[in-house]
Amino acid sequence: MEKEVLVKVENVSKKFTTDLKDSLKYGFSDIIKSLFGKQTSKELRKNEFWAVQDVSFELKRGECIGLIGHNGAGKSSLLKVLNGLYSPDKGKITMKGKVGALIELGAGFNPILTGRENIYNNASILGFSKQEVDEKMQSIIEFSEIEDFLDMPVKNYSSGMRVRLGFAIASHLDPDILIVDEVLAVGDLGFVLKCFKKIDQILPNTAIIFVSHTMPMVARICNQIILMDHGKVEYQGNNISKGIELYYNKFSNNESNTVFDDGSVEIISCNHNLKDNTLHRHQDYLITLQIKLKKELNFIPKVYFELKDKDLRPVAGIICEINKELKGNNLTYKINVKNSLLTLGNYVMDLSLSNPLTKEPMFRQNNIFSIVCVGDRQQWVPFELESELELHQN
Numbered sequence: 001m002e003k004e005v006l007v008k009v010e011n012v013s014k015k016f017t018t019d020l021k022d023s024l025k026y027g028f029s030d031i032i033k034s035l036f037g038k039q040t041s042k043e044l045r046k047n048e049f050w051a052v053q054d055v056s057f058e059l060k061r062g063e064c065i066g067l068i069g070h071n072g073a074g075k076s077s078l079l080k081v082l083n084g085l086y087s088p089d090k091g092k093i094t095m096k097g098k099v100g101a102l103i104e105l106g107a108g109f110n111p112i113l114t115g116r117e118n119i120y121n122n123a124s125i126l127g128f129s130k131q132e133v134d135e136k137m138q139s140i141i142e143f144s145e146i147e148d149f150l151d152m153p154v155k156n157y158s159s160g161m162r163v164r165l166g167f168a169i170a171s172h173l174d175p176d177i178l179i180v181d182e183v184l185a186v187g188d189l190g191f192v193l194k195c196f197k198k199i200d201q202i203l204p205n206t207a208i209i210f211v212s213h214t215m216p217m218v219a220r221i222c223n224q225i226i227l228m229d230h231g232k233v234e235y236q237g238n239n240i241s242k243g244i245e246l247y248y249n250k251f252s253n254n255e256s257n258t259v260f261d262d263g264s265v266e267i268i269s270c271n272h273n274l275k276d277n278t279l280h281r282h283q284d285y286l287i288t289l290q291i292k293l294k295k296e297l298n299f300i301p302k303v304y305f306e307l308k309d310k311d312l313r314p315v316a317g318i319i320c321e322i323n324k325e326l327k328g329n330n331l332t333y334k335i336n337v338k339n340s341l342l343t344l345g346n347y348v349m350d351l352s353l354s355n356p357l358t359k360e361p362m363f364r365q366n367n368i369f370s371i372v373c374v375g376d377r378q379q380w381v382p383f384e385l386e387s388e389l390e391l392h393q394n
């Protein structure tokens with residue numbers, strides 16, 4: 001059976017003003033116009049800009065859309081328009097069912113009321129009776145793990161406690177639509193993992209709109225993605241890894257920088273033989289490093305290359321240690337890297353040199369070159385494990 005569409009966003013735009021005086025002036029004139037039944041200005045006036053521009057998508061029950069983009073891209077503004085905190089300047093939003101939202105830290109809470117009173121408050125806004133809330137109260141309290149503070153005013157809560165309570169309320173009131181902003185990042189790891197488990201549980205019956213800067217989280221739960229930049233949609237689709245890749249590419253920084261140098265070596269060159277910096281699965285490649293010794297040494301420096309993924313997490317290392325007598329000041333290392341089995345994506349290589357006898361560092365340069373791993377398949381497995389397969393057929 002075709003699942004029902006719960007969220008329909010059609011060409012939605014929202015503008016803001018950079019200047020407070022203009023903002024007040026435009027706000028006042030818009031109110032007057034609407035009082036007289038006149039259309040408010042749909043075009044940009046002086047000092048106005050589109051924070052969200054022409055965004056459209058549909059979300060069915062059981063689907064999760066991820067909104068990603070750099071700071072100021074317009075994600076939170078779009079969420080606030082969806083949640084009704086702002087009215088759109090253009091476009092139309094149709095939402096079906098109860099909306100649970102965790103948008104801004106503390107938004108949706110009355111700070112002078114206690115946590116318990118806020119639970120009743122929020123639930124009644126969503127149309128729950130006192131009896132229904134009483135039935136859910138215990139599971140909300142247990143999930144939030146803040147029972148001891150429940151009768152304290154929310155204004156005295158830490159940011160983590162607010163998120164705990166906010167998520168517990170939003171997710172336990174059987175929302176048809178759940179809107180979650182980056183606020184989850186404030187919770188500790190244990191709580192974040194618990195939230196994801198809860199999201200997994202409610203997702204089959206809910207449409208989720210999720211904003212995050214943490215791409216593994218987006219990859220884990222979203223089946224649609226929108227990459228925003230300056231209010232505009234740069235990518236939209238079901239290919240989550242493509243959206244994430246485009247997001248990472250925006251931040252790829254090709255500048256290499258020396259982070260340590262004891263003055264004993266000079267890097268003349270460090271190159272690889274990959275065409276267009278592109279590595280194919282199983283491909284071998286050659287790294288050539290030329291150095292000049294600036295001081296008298298009695299050893300051949302040990303070279304270490306470290307490959308890091310787009311989150312700058314080390315994924316592999318190449319150790320090059322040669323136990324030979326040092327002759328001359330110009331050294332060329334030729335390193336043949338064999339059968340590279342990396343997942344698709346962008347990588348950077350860091351280089352470090354050290355004294356193999358004392359292990360003391362001599363030189364370190366981050367991002368000496370970058371490579372991109374490509375392939376036909378959507379996603380390569382990081383390692384293929386050896387296995388035996390038996391197939392029985394009748």
Ligand SMILES: Nc1ncnc2c1ncn2[C@@H]1O[C@H](COP(=O)(O)OP(=O)(O)OP(=O)(O)O)[C@@H](O)[C@H]1O
Pocket residue numbers: 016017018051069070071072073074075076077078
């Ligand atoms: N109330 C407001 N008045 C004026 N400008 C605003 C207002 N709210 C947001 N903006 C501006 O709108 C743009 C989009 O902001 P928004 O908070 O939606 O970005 P974001 O993608 O959520 O960023 P972040 O990742 O930092 O949360 C920014 O330039 C921001 O300064």
